[in-house]
Structure formats: structure tokens, C-alpha cells
Amino acid sequence: MIYNAGSYEVIVIGAGHAGCEAALASARMGCKTLLCTLSMEHIALMPCNPSIGGPAKAQVVREIDALGGEMAINIDKSQLQMRIINTGKGPAVQALRAQADKLEYYREMLKTLLAQENLDVLMAEIQDIETRANRISGVITKTGARYDCRCVIITSGTYLKGRIIIGDVMYDGGPGNQFPAMKLSASLINNGIELGRFKTGTPPRINRRTVDFSKMIEQPGDGRPLTFSFISPKQKKPQLSCWLTHSTPRTHRIVMDNIERAPLFTGVIKGRGPRYCPSFEDKVVRFAHKDAHQLFVEPEGRHTDEMYVQGLNTSLPEDVQIEVLRSIPGLENVRIIRTGYAIEYDYVPPSQLKLSLETKKIEGLFTAGQINGTSGYEEAAAQGLIAGINAALKVQEQEPFILKRNEAYIGVLIDDLVNKEIDEPYRLLTSRAEYRLLLRQDNADIRLTQIGREIGLVDDTRWEIFNRKMESIASTREMFQEVSFTPADEKMTTFLDVRGSARLKDRVSLWELLKRPEIHVEDFENMNWIETLPGEISEQMEIQSKYEGYISKQMEQVRKFEKMENRKLPEDLDYSEVYGLSNEARQRLKDVKPGSMGQASRITGVNPADINVLYIYLEKKRRN
Amino acid sequence: MRDDVIGAISTPPGEGGIAIVRISGEGCIEKVSQIFQARVSGKDIQVQRPFSLTLGWLKDEKNEILDEVLVAKMNAPRSYTGEEMVEINCHGGSITARRCLQRVLSTGVRLADPGEFTRRAFMNGKMDAAQAEAVIDIIRAKTDRGLKLAMKQLEGKNSEYVKQLEDCLIEANMLLEANLDFSEDVGELDYDQLRRLLINTRDGIDNMIRAGELGNIYKDGISVAICGKPNVGKSSLLNALLRKERAIVTDIPGTTRDLIEEYININGIPVKLIDTAGIRETSDIVEQIGISKAQQAVKEAELVVFLLDIEAGMTEEDKAIYDYIENKERVIVLVNKDDLMEKNISEEEIEQNFTELRVIRASIKEEIGIQELEDIIEEMVGVGLIDSDNLEFTVSLRQKETLLAGREYIQEAIEAMEEVPLDCLGVDIQNGLARLGEITGRNLKEESIDRIFREFCIGK
Ligand SMILES: Cc1cc2nc3c(=O)[nH]c(=O)nc-3n(C[C@H](O)[C@H](O)[C@H](O)COP(=O)(O)OP(=O)(O)OC[C@H]3O[C@@H](n4cnc5c(N)ncnc54)[C@H](O)[C@@H]3O)c2cc1C
Numbered sequence A: 001m002i003y004n005a006g007s008y009e010v011i012v013i014g015a016g017h018a019g020c021e022a023a024l025a026s027a028r029m030g031c032k033t034l035l036c037t038l039s040m041e042h043i044a045l046m047p048c049n050p051s052i053g054g055p056a057k058a059q060v061v062r063e064i065d066a067l068g069g070e071m072a073i074n075i076d077k078s079q080l081q082m083r084i085i086n087t088g089k090g091p092a093v094q095a096l097r098a099q100a101d102k103l104e105y106y107r108e109m110l111k112t113l114l115a116q117e118n119l120d121v122l123m124a125e126i127q128d129i130e131t132r133a134n135r136i137s138g139v140i141t142k143t144g145a146r147y148d149c150r151c152v153i154i155t156s157g158t159y160l161k162g163r164i165i166i167g168d169v170m171y172d173g174g175p176g177n178q179f180p181a182m183k184l185s186a187s188l189i190n191n192g193i194e195l196g197r198f199k200t201g202t203p204p205r206i207n208r209r210t211v212d213f214s215k216m217i218e219q220p221g222d223g224r225p226l227t228f229s230f231i232s233p234k235q236k237k238p239q240l241s242c243w244l245t246h247s248t249p250r251t252h253r254i255v256m257d258n259i260e261r262a263p264l265f266t267g268v269i270k271g272r273g274p275r276y277c278p279s280f281e282d283k284v285v286r287f288a289h290k291d292a293h294q295l296f297v298e299p300e301g302r303h304t305d306e307m308y309v310q311g312l313n314t315s316l317p318e319d320v321q322i323e324v325l326r327s328i329p330g331l332e333n334v335r336i337i338r339t340g341y342a343i344e345y346d347y348v349p350p351s352q353l354k355l356s357l358e359t360k361k362i363e364g365l366f367t368a369g370q371i372n373g374t375s376g377y378e379e380a381a382a383q384g385l386i387a388g389i390n391a392a393l394k395v396q397e398q399e400p401f402i403l404k405r406n407e408a409y410i411g412v413l414i415d416d417l418v419n420k421e422i423d424e425p426y427r428l429l430t431s432r433a434e435y436r437l438l439l440r441q442d443n444a445d446i447r448l449t450q451i452g453r454e455i456g457l458v459d460d461t462r463w464e465i466f467n468r469k470m471e472s473i474a475s476t477r478e479m480f481q482e483v484s485f486t487p488a489d490e491k492m493t494t495f496l497d498v499r500g501s502a503r504l505k506d507r508v509s510l511w512e513l514l515k516r517p518e519i520h521v522e523d524f525e526n527m528n529w530i531e532t533l534p535g536e537i538s539e540q541m542e543i544q545s546k547y548e549g550y551i552s553k554q555m556e557q558v559r560k561f562e563k564m565e566n567r568k569l570p571e572d573l574d575y576s577e578v579y580g581l582s583n584e585a586r587q588r589l590k591d592v593k594p595g596s597m598g599q600a601s602r603i604t605g606v607n608p609a610d611i612n613v614l615y616i617y618l619e620k621k622r623r624n
Numbered sequence B: 001m002r003d004d005v006i007g008a009i010s011t012p013p014g015e016g017g018i019a020i021v022r023i024s025g026e027g028c029i030e031k032v033s034q035i036f037q038a039r040v041s042g043k044d045i046q047v048q049r050p051f052s053l054t055l056g057w058l059k060d061e062k063n064e065i066l067d068e069v070l071v072a073k074m075n076a077p078r079s080y081t082g083e084e085m086v087e088i089n090c091h092g093g094s095i096t097a098r099r100c101l102q103r104v105l106s107t108g109v110r111l112a113d114p115g116e117f118t119r120r121a122f123m124n125g126k127m128d129a130a131q132a133e134a135v136i137d138i139i140r141a142k143t144d145r146g147l148k149l150a151m152k153q154l155e156g157k158n159s160e161y162v163k164q165l166e167d168c169l170i171e172a173n174m175l176l177e178a179n180l181d182f183s184e185d186v187g188e189l190d191y192d193q194l195r196r197l198l199i200n201t202r203d204g205i206d207n208m209i210r211a212g213e214l215g216n217i218y219k220d221g222i223s224v225a226i227c228g229k230p231n232v233g234k235s236s237l238l239n240a241l242l243r244k245e246r247a248i249v250t251d252i253p254g255t256t257r258d259l260i261e262e263y264i265n266i267n268g269i270p271v272k273l274i275d276t277a278g279i280r281e282t283s284d285i286v287e288q289i290g291i292s293k294a295q296q297a298v299k300e301a302e303l304v305v306f307l308l309d310i311e312a313g314m315t316e317e318d319k320a321i322y323d324y325i326e327n328k329e330r331v332i333v334l335v336n337k338d339d340l341m342e343k344n345i346s347e348e349e350i351e352q353n354f355t356e357l358r359v360i361r362a363s364i365k366e367e368i369g370i371q372e373l374e375d376i377i378e379e380m381v382g383v384g385l386i387d388s389d390n391l392e393f394t395v396s397l398r399q400k401e402t403l404l405a406g407r408e409y410i411q412e413a414i415e416a417m418e419e420v421p422l423d424c425l426g427v428d429i430q431n432g433l434a435r436l437g438e439i440t441g442r443n444l445k446e447e448s449i450d451r452i453f454r455e456f457c458i459g460k
């Protein structure tokens, strides 16, 4: 029996990283929101590696923060270790990475969700979505409750028709042996949404008390008080270490001896898995010449002895997993707590989406996170945030919010999803961003806080902190340009000689001096030419002066890019009516329905002549 | 929208006569005026009335004459596109027109996309929809044909070579990007290898452009003017090279009155030979006209064969003609009638007057020196510099522009390697990659990412 259980403006199906951000954004923007989850014990669950951040991902986490999202704040509260990756390779690729206490991460997120105004959390499996005239109208739970709503955001992760595979053992299930969601897929298909199937996997977890760390190399945290969020308090936390070991020729022999029992090679696994996250058996087969692969043993939390074996993701039979583990230095006597597994799941090929993450077929239906063919907590959270914002904007009858490729990694992510043909789980890389030098983790707040404020997700506290920082940057920069030295200045000459830097020929400002690679703000402070600056201010001075040339080179590219980006294409444009398009271009344009001339030009099969033809067509329409 | 200055050749290529280089966009008149010199001084096109025609010369980087041209300027909105426009009517054939366009592009003008002039015309209300659609048809046909041509060009040697270049740069990009995105998996960056790959790419581009230019010569040919005072044996030389009696030969000075143009093939290179009237002071009106035509032909030809008569000696007349020839590096001196006993031109005299030029002692009558002349022509075209395997190359202007733009980025990367961090280096390498990718239409960025996963064991 189905009963009417109430109505909401926005309903979010799934409380993973995408769902939590989506629900919080929607509620904070004033929409009456419901968040559904299969299990209250697995909210914001990290089913795989216990870490957040790293190249491209750290930038995303900071962008989420600047827009008023939750991930950065939540990991700052629950981190076990913080480190900066890629130091010395330039500001654009430097990236913060945190080891997370998974349980703590869950608890903190749960607390935030339950305290949020306008937000209800409900443990229920949604089995059906309801539509009327291609518009979403409600959802129905397994227990027969029917909720009316204006918008639905599906963030079901890897749960749709989830299927676990360990050797020849196979069963329906979600990550960590939870219930899968077996019914929702059919409801989506009935509503004209196409589904595909992907696969991913995770390594076994082991008991800390059975590990011999003396055979491994310790990887301590950074020690400095680092945070993802621009507003988290900077305080030192006790740092837990990770441990580096490696596989051995014996490990690889064990894998090869059992390869006919590996589901990846027997054809049992059909869904496509990510190449950047291959299973261990895949690595052994493809890189047969290597006789060792790096493995990191990482803590899963402060209050558990469970540890994660990074690099050993596998769906080999359980007995082989044990044998493999015990062939690794330091793990000779190890005991498994959880067996590694592969999981296959349904996803929505994202070419069915608009840049707002609303489906093209059904108005008011959004999808975000791993259901869109991505992988990674950060990618999921970013999409959740955008979908949450856009669902709320839709309820408020406002234009959708879309970040461009030159504004944020989040823009790159979603633009790629919609325009490219995604045939393996998608992960962000810094090399996917054309304007990488502009999209840094250090300036995410400068890029996006203002926008977040306009949307209504940046509260007064954050806004004030941001404005103070901006003022400080401006005035310090001015001061750096005003304070200058002449070649006659002896203190300066001695300083330059000691530093091995060329002597002055003309009067030179601190700003100009800072452009020299060997000179740093710290030097100015030590020489008492300036007062000691807050770290984030001196960081901006260094980057803005040293990389001015390259940054303006990228800005020039961006200006060209934006001209095309700003030329909008109407959503209802009938491409079969456009005279002079090549057949291939016409078909691709019909499929993708680009929102701007820039997007059209990025579609494979559309060439410059087609773009000119489009311009002419639009002008003709405008005149009539 | 894009409102930069664009340029292109607007007459169909290959159909002789006058070719027009069309330039459109605000500021284009100023740009052209930088490289144009009016015949009558003071008639700078910047101050000329709109819709006026100005005769003058287009100058190259060294301020030497590229071509005599007629320049028409049009002010907005009364032009084809409705924008400020310049049309340069070139004299020479398609090769000269291409050179003129290239010179125009060097002032910062962008090569127009197919259909761009029409689009601008339509946008600015200079055309109705039906007209615009008619033009679209032509553009469509042209680009399809162009595409087919490009594809054909890209089969064979060209594509193999471009692919090699691309692969080289992809590998460089892959090394760098793997190191940035997966530093923990791939270890330290091998700077030497990166530098080697970048240098290989750059040199490869240089080779390709050079080979392509030669390929173009093989396709389009070059022109060779034969000049000298009357009776030195110009017409005899034409006949000898043609191996038939084409021009009238007599011992009367002033036999040839008009230009005689003939096509031959010298070691595979199509050559347009131009026999000219002997240059001298004369009161004969017909001969005068012939002489000024001869002077024009000499000016426009890519190579000039300058003839002397060993019996007649080096006279003031010879010297005046020689001085008149611009760009001496394109001159081949041929001292004719070496079969005669009386020799009035000494080795020293040759040495003195023609230092660094190629000089041939010949007797056209006895067919001595003809082969040498042919070899020198081939050599001067530059073919000898290049491995004959690569001669199937041709490089279109658009491809060349693209290659050069890519080369610039790569060069910057090479120079900056030690000084800037890797992310900045990436800006140049990715830009270079994007340019190269435009030639074959491959998405090289994606391919580099693919290669990272293929070649490195990435295992988060
Ligand atoms: C085994 C495994 C290995 C992985 N390995 C990696 C890796 O190595 N690297 C990496 O970057 N990422 C990895 N991931 C991916 C990463 O965990 C996800 O990308 C990320 O957690 C996805 O977030 P999400 O919010 O989209 O979905 P999830 O975090 O999966 O959350 C889905 C939510 O939806 C709920 N739900 C689903 N269906 C329904 C329904 N019908 N009704 C109500 N609620 C529903 C669930 O209860 C859950 O709360 C792995 C994932 C798994 C499972």
C-alpha cells in the first residue's frame, strides 16, 4: 500500500559525499529538503582509501569550501595526517592531502546534517521516481511512503544493482556488505534514462597488531598546522603515520599461479574499471617486467586497529589474498579484517545531462556523484554541491549555476562529463585543466567566495574573513610596489651578494625583487624590511609576482575562450534546420545540445566551418 | 564576438592572373601600411581617401620588394564585410600571393577560418540570408574539398612525419604530466629526456616546414627570367633549355621584342622560363615597351639568369643592367660564347664583379654549360639540402602558420626549462600540443593521458 507521507521541495536520494553536499546546499539555500539513505550508519562513507585531496582533488576540496560546501571543514575536523604533495613543482600542482579518520568523518558529517535547518534525514530505500509529463513529481520508498517534490537529486553511488565479486564468490550487495538498491534502476529506465555498467575495487583491510612496521618505511605527516578550509582554525593535531612497503617476486608468482581464478581474467567481470586504479592482478600482468610494486599501509582511524593496504585493490579469491599479503615484507603474519572485493554497479552515462546536472529527459531530475560515471570522494562532493545549488535555484525559478572551465576544476569536471564520451570511471587530473595555472588551491577562495556569497551559501563569518584577506593582499601588494631600493643601498648589496643574486642596476621595488626565483618574502622579513606577514598573504605575494608572466599568458587564452563561451545557444535550437552543417556535426550537435558556441566547438566532429554556419543561422533567426 | 583582423587569399588558387589578398577588421589599414610603400611618396594608405586605389610595393622583413601591388582601402561600414577592409591586388601568380599573405599575417593578422568573411558580412547586414546561404554552399564545397585534399596530403609521407612529431611531444607531455598527477607512482622527472624530446620536436617542425616549402616548389614551380643586353644569346639559351627552336635567333641585336614564356621541367621541378628583350637605350617605341616588360619580369622572377658575351666584354651597358637587378642572391651569371677565340672578360673581372655569385662559362652554341645551369637552378631552389625522401611534402599556409605557432611554444619551453617550475613549463608544452593537434585533428591531450596509463604503473 502506498500512502502520502508529505512533500518537500528537494529530495536527495543517497547520503554519500555527493548527497550530503547536495542536501546541505539545498537546505542552506532555504529549500525544504529530504535526504534519504539506505543506512544511517554509513553516511559520508569512505568505502575505499582513507584519504582526501592530492593533485586536482585538493583544488576541488578548496573550491567546495569557497562555495560554502562542507567537505573541507569536515576533513579538517577528522584528519589523521596532512601533507603537501608536489612541493617545488609550482603553485598550480601543489596539493594538500589528508589521511582521514573514517569514523570521525562520518560522525562529524552526521552531526552537521542533523543540526541543519530545513533538512530532514530519513533511512529509506527509494524504489521509484514519479514523473508527470516529463517532469519529476515525487518518490516512493520501499515501505510505501510517497513524497511529493519539485526536484530530485539521485546520488546513489555504487549501490544501483550493486554486485560484489571475490574470486568465484558473487552476490548482490553495496559497498561494505550493505544492502544494494535493486529497484531504482528499473524506474529510471522506465523514464527513458539509459544506464551503463562500471566496476571498481578495493584492497583488503588488515589488523595493525599483526603488522611488523620495522620492515617498512615510515611516512609521517607534515607537522605544520595545515587545513583544507579557508576558515578552519589552524591548530596542530597529533599526526598518525603511513607506512611504505612493496610486493616481491614471490607475491607476483602467487598472483600468476592463481590467475585463472581471477574474475577479471575469467570474464566474470564485465563492467569497465578505471585505468588509474587498476587491480593488483592487473598490474602484475600488464607490468610483468616489474618485480616490485609500492604499497602503503594506512590507518583507517584513531580508535581502530584496522589498516588499509593502498595499491593492493583486488578481487582475487580470499585464500589467494591472504597468501599474497603474507608474501609482503612486514605482513608475514598478517590477519585480514575485511576481504578485498570488486563491485559492479549501474551508472548514468553523463551525456544525458545538462551542465547544471539536470537530466535532459526529465525536468527537475538531477544526478550527481559516482552515478554519473565518476570516481572519487571529491569528484562526488563537487557534483553534489552543484546539483544541490541548481535544484534549489530551480525551485526558486532562477537561472542555473554553471562554473566554466577557466573558473574551477569543478567546471572542468562537469564540462568533461557532459561533452566527452565517458567510457571508464572518470577521475580529475590536473592535466585535464587547460588553465591550470589559474586554478590553484591557494586561490580557490579568491576565485569563488564572491560567487558563493551571491548564491547564498557563504555566511557572514566566511565573508568577513575573506574580505579581510583580500584587503590585506591588496595593501601588502601596494606596499611591496612602493618600498624600493637604489643600487647605492649597502645593506641590499650585501644581502644580494650573500644570496648569490645579481646586484641592482636601477631603483627596484620589493615587488620586482620578489620576481627573482632565489628571493623570498621570508628574506624581506629577516632583513626587517617588512613586518612578518601571515602565511597566506606572503604565499599570494610570491605567486602573484613570480608567475605574473605565465599567469597573464593564461589569462590571454582565457579571454579568447570566454568570447565563445559567452555566446549562448538556445536550448531548443533545431539543428536539422541549420543550413550548411556537415552531417556529422549536425548529429553530434543534436545529441549534445551545447549551451554555448564554445561548448559546440569542443564537440568532436564539429569543425570551424560549422561554427561559422551556426553564427550565420543565429543571426538570421535574430533578424526574423 | 571575435573582431580581430583576419586575412586570406580570395581568388581561387591556381587560376592565373591577379590574386587578391583580402584583410578585414578594425585596424587593418594601419597594419597593411606598415608593410606597404606607395609609389608616389606621401600617398600612405592611412591618409588616402576611402575607396581609392594606391599603386606601390609590398615590402618584406628586410624592406625589400615582394611584389608590385594595387591596394584598395575601404572604410567601415561600406565594405564587403561591413568592417574596415583592405584588398591587395598582387601581380604575381599564386606563389607571390601566398608570400604577400604570409607577410600580411606577420603583422599580427589571423588567417581567416573558412566562411569567416561571409559570416562577418552577414552579421553586419551586408548580405541577406539567401546570399549568405549561397556562400555557405561554396564554403561547404570548398572545405569538403579542402578536407579531402588535406586528408590526401596527410596520407603518405606527410602524415607519417606529423605523427612522429606529435608522438615525440606527447611523450614529453606524458613525462611531465605523469610526474605532476602521479608523482608518488612514477618517481623523479628525467630532465634530460624531456629536453631531448622537446628539441627533437622543434627540429622536426623546422625540417617539416623546410621540406614543405620545397614540396610546394615541386608542386607550384618557380619562375626563371633570362636577361642581358641584346645579342648575348638569351633566346638561344631558351631554345637550348627547351630543346626546340621556340624563339627567333638572329645576329641582329634587338631580335626579341616581347616576353616569351615557356614551361619546362628541370630535374623534376616545374620551371617557367621567361626570355626577355635585350635591355638597351633605344628610340624604337615597340622595343621600349618590350624592355620595360623585361624589367618587370626580372623583378618578379624567383631566379634570374644574367648573360654576358665573352667576345663583347663587360660594358657599361652590362653593368647598368646588372645593377638594376634586385636581390642579387637569386642571380646566376652565364658568360656565353666561350667557344670564340677572342675573350674580353677575364677571370679577375668576374671575380671582382660577381663575388659570391654562381658563374658559368658556357657556349650555348656547343651546348656547353647547359647541364651545369640546370644543376645550379636545382641547387638554388634548395633541394640539395634535404633528403629526397621528404620531397613529397607540401605544407599549406595554414599548416605552416600552425606549425610555427607550435614551434614558438616549444622553443619557449626549452629556454625556460631550468628557470620555471614544472607547472609553468606545462603551459607551453600543452599549448604546443594543442597547435600540433590542429593539423591532424587528433586530441593530443587525451592521448597523453592515455599514454600515462599505458606506460606507467599507476596504482592508487
Ligand atoms: C569498492 C569501492 C572502491 C572504490 N575505490 C575508489 C578508489 O580507489 N579511488 C577513488 O577515488 N574512489 C574509489 N571509490 C569511489 C568512491 O568511494 C566514490 O566515488 C564516492 O564515495 C562516491 O560518492 P557518492 O556520493 O556518489 O556515492 P556513495 O558514497 O556511494 O553514496 C551513495 C549513497 O546513496 C544511498 N543510496 C543508494 N541508492 C539508494 C536508494 N535507492 N535509496 C536511498 N538511498 C540510496 C546509499 O545509502 C549511500 O548513502 C570506490 C568505491 C567503492 C565502493
Ligand SMILES: Nc1nc2c(ncn2[C@@H]2O[C@H](COP(=O)(O)OP(=O)(O)OP(=O)(O)O)[C@@H](O)[C@H]2O)c(=O)[nH]1
Pocket (backbone or CB within 6 Å): B229, B230, B231, B232, B233, B234, B235, B236, B237, B248, B249, B250, B251, B252, B253, B254, B255, B256, B257, B276, B277, B278, B279, B336, B337, B338, B339, B340, B362, B363, B364, B365, B366
Ligand atoms: N659563337 C657563339 N654564338 C652564339 C652563341 N650563343 C648565341 N650565339 C649567337 O649570338 C647571336 C644572338 O643570339 P640570340 O639568342 O638571338 O641573342 P639574344 O640575346 O636573344 O638577342 P636579342 O633577342 O636581340 O636581345 C646569334 O647569332 C646566335 O647564333 C654561342 O655560344 N657561341
Ligand SMILES: [Mg+2]
Pocket (backbone or CB within 6 Å): B234, B235, B236, B247, B248, B249, B255, B256, B276, B278
Ligand atoms: Mg632574343
